[in-house]
Amino acid sequence: MVAAIKQPGWIRGTLGALGGAAFGVGLVVALRAISGLEIWQTEQTGYPHVVVPLITGPLGFLLGFGCFDYWLRWAVGAPTIPEDHSQHGARSWKDYFRFNTDHKVIGIQYICTTFFFFFVGGLMAMLIRAELAQPGMQIVDAGTYNSLFSTHAVLMIFVFVIPVFAGIANYVLPLMIGAPDMAFPRLNALSFWMLPLAGLLFIGSFLAPGGAFDAGWTGYAPLSTGAPLGQSFFNLGVQFAGASSIATALNFLVTIITMRAPGMTFWRMPLLVWANLSTSLLVVAATPFIAGAQFMVLLDRVLGTQFFQFAGGGDVISYQHIFWFYSHPAVYIMMLPGFGIISEVISTHARKPIFGYRLMALALIGIVVLSYSVWAHHMFVAGMFSWLRVPMMITTLLIAVPTGIKIFSWLGTLYFGKIHTYSTAMLFALAFIVTFTIGGISGVMLGMVPIDIHVSDTYFIVAHIHFVLFGGSVFTIFAGIYHWFPKMTGRMYDEKLGRVHFWGTVIGTWGTFIPMHWIGMDGMPRRVADYASQFGDWNLLISVCAFFLGAIQLVFLYNMIVSWRFGPRAEANPWRANSIEWQVSSPPPVFNFDEIPRVVGGPYEFGVPGARHAIMPGEGAEVAEPEPSVVGQA
Amino acid sequence: MTGRLPIAKMLAATLALAAAISAVMLSINWDGQEASTAAPKIDDLLNVMIVLSSFVFSLVIVMLFYALWKFKAKPGDESDGEPIHGNTRLEVAWTLIPTVIVLFAAGYSWSVLNAIEKTEGRPLTVDVFSQQYAWSFGYPGKGNKFVEGELHVPVNRQIKFKMHSQDVIHSFWVPEWRVKKDNVPGITTTATVTPDKVGTYQLICTELCGFGHASMRAKVVVEPPAQFRIWVASLKETVPPPYMESIRQDTETNPVEPVGAGGA
Numbered sequence: 001m002v003a004a005i006k007q008p009g010w011i012r013g014t015l016g017a018l019g020g021a022a023f024g025v026g027l028v029v030a031l032r033a034i035s036g037l038e039i040w041q042t043e044q045t046g047y048p049h050v051v052v053p054l055i056t057g058p059l060g061f062l063l064g065f066g067c068f069d070y071w072l073r074w075a076v077g078a079p080t081i082p083e084d085h086s087q088h089g090a091r092s093w094k095d096y097f098r099f100n101t102d103h104k105v106i107g108i109q110y111i112c113t114t115f116f117f118f119f120v121g122g123l124m125a126m127l128i129r130a131e132l133a134q135p136g137m138q139i140v141d142a143g144t145y146n147s148l149f150s151t152h153a154v155l156m157i158f159v160f161v162i163p164v165f166a167g168i169a170n171y172v173l174p175l176m177i178g179a180p181d182m183a184f185p186r187l188n189a190l191s192f193w194m195l196p197l198a199g200l201l202f203i204g205s206f207l208a209p210g211g212a213f214d215a216g217w218t219g220y221a222p223l224s225t226g227a228p229l230g231q232s233f234f235n236l237g238v239q240f241a242g243a244s245s246i247a248t249a250l251n252f253l254v255t256i257i258t259m260r261a262p263g264m265t266f267w268r269m270p271l272l273v274w275a276n277l278s279t280s281l282l283v284v285a286a287t288p289f290i291a292g293a294q295f296m297v298l299l300d301r302v303l304g305t306q307f308f309q310f311a312g313g314g315d316v317i318s319y320q321h322i323f324w325f326y327s328h329p330a331v332y333i334m335m336l337p338g339f340g341i342i343s344e345v346i347s348t349h350a351r352k353p354i355f356g357y358r359l360m361a362l363a364l365i366g367i368v369v370l371s372y373s374v375w376a377h378h379m380f381v382a383g384m385f386s387w388l389r390v391p392m393m394i395t396t397l398l399i400a401v402p403t404g405i406k407i408f409s410w411l412g413t414l415y416f417g418k419i420h421t422y423s424t425a426m427l428f429a430l431a432f433i434v435t436f437t438i439g440g441i442s443g444v445m446l447g448m449v450p451i452d453i454h455v456s457d458t459y460f461i462v463a464h465i466h467f468v469l470f471g472g473s474v475f476t477i478f479a480g481i482y483h484w485f486p487k488m489t490g491r492m493y494d495e496k497l498g499r500v501h502f503w504g505t506v507i508g509t510w511g512t513f514i515p516m517h518w519i520g521m522d523g524m525p526r527r528v529a530d531y532a533s534q535f536g537d538w539n540l541l542i543s544v545c546a547f548f549l550g551a552i553q554l555v556f557l558y559n560m561i562v563s564w565r566f567g568p569r570a571e572a573n574p575w576r577a578n579s580i581e582w583q584v585s586s587p588p589p590v591f592n593f594d595e596i597p598r599v600v601g602g603p604y605e606f607g608v609p610g611a612r613h614a615i616m617p618g619e620g621a622e623v624a625e626p627e628p629s630v631v632g633q634a
Numbered sequence: 635m636t637g638r639l640p641i642a643k644m645l646a647a648t649l650a651l652a653a654a655i656s657a658v659m660l661s662i663n664w665d666g667q668e669a670s671t672a673a674p675k676i677d678d679l680l681n682v683m684i685v686l687s688s689f690v691f692s693l694v695i696v697m698l699f700y701a702l703w704k705f706k707a708k709p710g711d712e713s714d715g716e717p718i719h720g721n722t723r724l725e726v727a728w729t730l731i732p733t734v735i736v737l738f739a740a741g742y743s744w745s746v747l748n749a750i751e752k753t754e755g756r757p758l759t760v761d762v763f764s765q766q767y768a769w770s771f772g773y774p775g776k777g778n779k780f781v782e783g784e785l786h787v788p789v790n791r792q793i794k795f796k797m798h799s800q801d802v803i804h805s806f807w808v809p810e811w812r813v814k815k816d817n818v819p820g821i822t823t824t825a826t827v828t829p830d831k832v833g834t835y836q837l838i839c840t841e842l843c844g845f846g847h848a849s850m851r852a853k854v855v856v857e858p859p860a861q862f863r864i865w866v867a868s869l870k871e872t873v874p875p876p877y878m879e880s881i882r883q884d885t886e887t888n889p890v891e892p893v894g895a896g897g898a
Contacts (some may be wrong), residue, residue, distance in 0.1 A: 092654040182766070216842050222819060223802040223843060310820025316803065317887075319816060335877060350705070351713070356720035381805065383797075383823035385887055390873075392746055397736035401729060407694060408728040414701035417715030421706065430698065437694045441687040444736065448683070448743040450750060452675045454812040455803060457840035461661075521664040523809035525840040528848035577713075597819045607714035 008066020008099055020060020024053035025278065029099035035210070046302035047229045050208075054236050058197040066099045067190045078522035088185075089590035100191065101185035104175050104588065107193050108488060110167025111481070112193075114160045117199045119557070121155035125146050128551050133543035135533045151202060151209070153217035154234060157334070158241040159199040161473050166191075166248045167339035168480045169276045171488055173252065175581035175588055178261025178597045178614065183254040191247040198241035202497060205233030216527060218327070221308035221319040225300040235298040242291040245333075249283035252276050258518045263599035268613075270359055270579050270603040275340025278364040282329045282371065288325035317384055324375035328572070332371045334469060336364060338476025340404055341430045345479050346410050348577040349426040350419045353604040355412030356405075363402035363409075370399045389449050396447035396547055401441055407433060417606075424482035424498030425577065428475050431506050434470030439464060442517065457527075460520030464512045477555070478505070485560070486574050490587045491567030497559040508549025509612060515542050578613040579603045593617065644696055651692035656685045669810035669831040669856065672750035675810045679746050686735060750812075751826050757792040760785070764817045764876050765800035767846030769837060771879075772873040779869040780877075785837060786855045788862040792828045798880040805841035808854055816841055823886040829856040 004011045025389045028048045032039050042049055063069065073080045089095070095107055128148050130141045140148065143620055169577050170188070182188045205212040210228025215217070224231050256277050269277075297319070299305040306312025308319045343440070347354045354360055375394040376384060410433055421427060442464040455461065478501075485493050519535045520526075531539070573582040580597055581588070595617035605611035666675055705715070761772035762785075770782040787793050797806055799817035806825065807814040810833075814827035827828055839850035857865070873881075 035696050142848060145847060146842070146847075184788070206702070212846075220803055220842070226802070228864035263663075316820055350715060351707070353717055353719050354717035355718070356725045359720070359725050381814045381816055382803075383821060383887060385816045390747070393743060394737075394740045397732070397740050399731050400736050404732045405729055409725075411694065411697045411701065412721070412724065414705060416718055417701075417705050418711055418713060419702060421702075430702070433694065433698060437691055441691060444687070444739065445683055448679065448739060450672075450679055450743055450746045450812075451683070451815050454676055454809070457807075457816055518664065522666050523838070525807070525838055525848075528844045530848045579666070593796075607716065607717040611717075 005511040006254070008064070010065070010067055010097070013061050013065035014345050016064020017061035019056050020063070021053040022059035023060070023590045024056035024363060025049055028052050032055070035308055046304075047232065048302055050229060051232050051236070051298070051302055054201065054233065058194075058201075061197065061434075062190065062193060065556055067186075067193055067353050069188070070186055075529055080378060087189075097545065099189050100183070101189050102590065103170050103182045103185065104488075105187060106188050107167050107169075107171025109192050110163055110170055110195070111488075112369055113199070114164040114167060115557075117155045117159040119553070120203065121152050122553060123548055124155070124239075126150040126547060128152060129543040131529055131544040132531070132539050135493045135531055135536050137530055140529070142529045143214060146527070147206070147212035148214075149527060150214050150216050150234075151205070151212050154202050154213075155199065156469070157217060157330070158238065158259055159195060159249075160478070161334045161469060162245060162330070163241070164477055165251075165276075165279070165311055165334070166245070168341070168477070169252065169272070169337060169485065172581055173273060173276055173485055174259070175487075175584065175592055176579050177256065177259060177264055177265040177273055178179050178580050178593065178599065179255060179259040180592050180596070181260055182251050184251050188251055191251065194240045195249075198237040198244065199241075201237035201240065203235045204421070205230040205237075208233060210633050219294070219297065219324060220323075221316060221577050222310075224297050225308055232298060233302060235294040235301070238294045239291055242287045243370060245283050246287050249280035252280040253284065256280075256298065261597050261599050263467055263614075266359075267358065267603050268599055269361075270340075271343035271354060271357070271364075272337075272340035274339075274361045275336045275343075278368045279333050279336045279365045282333050286326045286329040286333070286372070288326075289322055290330075292403035293326070302367070317379075319505075320379050320382055321376070321384070324378045325372075328375040328378065329371045331468065334473045335476075336367065338432075338473050338480075339364065341480040342410060342432055342485070344425075344577070344579070345425045345429040345483050346413050347606070348483075348575050349421070349423055349429075350414050350417035351576075351606045352413050352415075352417035353423060353608070355415075356408045357602065357604065360409050363405040366402040367399060370395055370402070373464030374399060374447075377417050377447055377452070387428050393447055397444060400440060400444050400447075407437060407440075414435055422495060424493075424495060424502050425479045427499070427502045428482065429507075431502070432472065432475040432479065433504060435467060435475060435506075435509060438514075439467030441469065442467060455520055457525060458520035459516045459524045459526055463513050463516035464518060466498075466509075466516070471509050471513065475505075483575070483580075485563070487581060487586050487588070489564045489567070490570050490585075491561040491563050491565075492570050492574065494559050495565055497555055501559065503558045504552030504555065505549065506543055508552055509547030512542055512549055578605065580614045580616075583614060583616050586626075644700055647693045647700075648689070648696045651696060652685075652689040655688040655692060659684045659688065661669045665809070665812065667810045667831075668812075669829055669833060669835065670812060670826040671830050673810065675746050675749055677772065681741060682742065683739065686739070690735075701752040737864060753794075753826070754792045754828065757826070758788065759794045759796060760787065761873065761877070761881060762795050762806055762817065762828040763800065763873075763880070764797070764804040764806070764839070766802065766844050767839070767850040768883075769839075769850070769852035770807075772877065773866055773869075776866045777858075778873045778878075779866050780871040780873045781869055784853045786857060786865050788859040789828055789829065789832050789856050790830055791859065792826060795825045795827070796881070797823045797825070797858055798877070798884055799882065800876070802843050803841045804839050804843050804850065807840045808835050809836045809838070810835050820884060822881075822886040824886070832856050832858060868897070 005498050029039055087100055090105045097174040131145055157629040211230055213234040215224040215227050256273055296307040306313045308316055310316055344355055374396045376388050377396040380389050402518040516536045519538050524531055524535045570586040572585050597614045597616045599614045601611050601613050603613050665677055759774050763770045771785050773779045797817040799819045804817045811827045813825050813827045815823050833856055835851040835854040837854050
C-alpha cells in the first residue's frame, strides 16, 4: 500500500487531486479569515471556494500522477531516476493508462481521448437537433439549450479537433522525419495529461449550480463575466487545453527543426511536416491570447477586476479583439494539419508527386502570416471602429488565394496519376476537396462586409463553420485515421464498413449543413432554442439528416474497435507510400529505428525511375548517395 | 502536360455547369423580402458572388471528376503515375486569377458599403435601447417620445439608429432591411437604413444575450410620413432617466463627422 502511494500512478494521482483541492479550499478559507471576510460566503464573490480548487486539484493530480517527478527531483538537487525506458512503449493495454513518454503511445492516448470527447460532443449535437426539430420548446429549457450548444462547440474545438491533430502528428511525425521520439518526451506526456483534465472541466460544469457555461464558445463579455459558476469551468478548462496545445506546439517546432534525419532538408519534408510546422507557429503565438482573454474574464468574475465592465472603466469590445486574435488563427490551427494529411493521402493513392510541392509549402506559410491579420472580420457588426472593416475584408479575401492554390494543386496531383479509390482514406480526401470548396466559398462571402452585415450571427454562419470544420477538418481527420490505422494498430480496417461510413457521412453532412445556409439568409438567427414556424420544415429535415449523420459514426466506432482487435495483420507498407513511417514495421518498433535512416530525395517521387526518399539502415549499399554523407545525429 | 488534356471541352463543361447552377441559384430569392434601399444593393452583390462562386465550384467539380474518370487505376495496376512535379505557368495562373477575383470582390463590396452607409438628406434619428430581453425606442427629434416593444419609422426617409445597451451585448437585425448592428454597453453604435416599403416586420436580437435570447423580438412598422407623425404625437411617455443617462455617457465610436484614421 505504501509502495502504491509512493509510485506515480492513479492512486497517487487521486490523492494528489484530493490534496490539491483541499489545499485550494484551505487557502481560500485561510485568506478570507485573515482578511476578516465572511469565510464561506460565495454567491456574490464568484465562488472562490470552487474556483481555486479547480486550479489546484488538477495540478495536484498531475503532480501525483508523476508528470513532474523527473523535473522536480532535478530541480531540488535530488538524484534523478536513471532512464531505464520503463515509461516508454506499451506492452499491454494498461500502459496506455499510465504516464508514458513514447510518442506512439501518447499519439494513441490523444486519439482515443479526443474521440471520446467527439462522441460526447456529438451526443450534445443530437440533443440540440432534437430540440430544433420543431418550433417551440420540447426537450430542454432555453438555459439548458444555451449550455448544450456552448459545451458542444467547446468540446469539439478544444478537446477534439485541435488535439486529435496533435495526436495524429504525435504518432506519425517523428517516424516521418526519422526521429526516435519527440524532442521533449516528458513534456509530451504532460501535454497529453492536461487534455482530459480540460475535457472533464468542460463536462463537469454541468454539475455547477446554475448549469454549464452558456455564453457560447465565444464567451463574449459581459454575458460571460456575469454568468453563473459554470463559466469559470470554461475559463479554467481553456487554460489546461491551451497549455497542452502550446507545449505540444513547442515540442513539434523543436522536433521538426532539430531532429530531422540526415539529408532531410526543409524542401524534402513531407507536407504533413510542413503543415504541423505552420500550425505550431500559429499555436505558440496565438493561443496565449485566448488564455489571457479567459483569465481576464475569470479575474473580472472572481476578483472584481474591471477589464470588460464599462461601468468600471473597462472596454467591452476589447474582449472580442483579444478573443478573435486567437480564435481566427485557431480555425487554421484546426485546418492546416488536415491539409497535410490530404497531401499525403492524395499523393500516395494517386501514385503521383504532389503538384507544385514548393508552392504548397509556401501557401501554408502564407496562410500563417495572413491569418494574423484578419481577426476583426468576426466583428463587422460589433460596433468597433468602422474604418477597420475594409482592410480586414481585403486580407480576409486574400487568404482565399493560398487556400485556392492548395485545392488546385491537389486536383493537379490527380492528373496523369493512377488513382486508387479502394481506401476509405482516399474517399474522404476527395470528398474533402468538394466540401471544403463550399466552405471556402461561403467564407469568401462572409468576408465581404455588406453580405456579412446581413448574415452575421445567423444560421448561415452555423452552416459555414460546419462545412469548414466538419466537411473540412473532420473529413481530414477521418482520412488520417483510416490512412494510418494499419501503421498504428498493425491491423487492417474493414473497407466495406469504411465505405458505409464514408457515404453516410457525406450524405449526412450535405443534408444537415446545406439547408442551414438557406434558413440563415432567410432570417433565422443562430443560438436560439425556438424559432419562427416558417423555418419548421427545413429544421425537421436538418434534424433527420443530423440523426443519420450521428448514427453513421457508430459504424466508424465499431469498425475501429473490432478491426483493432480482430482485423487482418497489416503489412509494413500497405499503401506503397514513400515516407519513412511506412518503411518500418506496423506497428513500429518501440524505439522506431535501430539506426537513423538517411534521406536522399523528396517524399513524393512516385514514377521517377530510381528515385528514393530514404535509405533505411542496412540497405544503403545498393543506392548511390547523391549527397555528401552526413553523420547521424543520434 | 496540358496539351494532352481536352482543355476546350473541360472549359465548356465548366461553363455549362456554372450556367446551370447560376440559373437555379439566381431564380431563388435567398435573402427574403427587400424593404430598404440597401437591400437590392446587397442582394445584387450576393448574386454576382453566386455567379462567380458557381464558376469556381464547377471548375473544381469538372477537374475532379474528369481526373477520376480518366486517370482511375485499372484493377491490379500497381504502376505509378507520370512523374510530373508541377507546371509553373499553371501555378502562376491559379495564384494570380483568384487574386484578381477576390480584389474585384473586395472593391465591389467596398463600393456597396459606401453606398449603403452614405448620409442622405436629413436623416431621422431614432434611439434604440436594449436590455434582457426587450427593445425600446426613443425619438430625440420629437421631444424624446418613448415606446416599448414597437418601432415605427416613416417610409422613404433615412433613419439613423443610435443604439445603447443596458446590460449585455444585443444585436439589432431587421432581415428585410439587411441591416444589423450590435448594441454594446458603454458605447453608442450607429446604423443607417432607408426603409422603402410600407409594412410590418420583425426586429430580431442576433447576439446571444441569455436564456430569453430567442424571444427577444420587437414589431417594426414602416408607414407613410403623415401616419408616422400622428403615431409619434400619440405617444404619452418620454425616454426614462436611466436611458437618458446612457445616451449622455456612452461614447460614440464612429462619430458622423470623421475624426481621421486613428479614431477618437
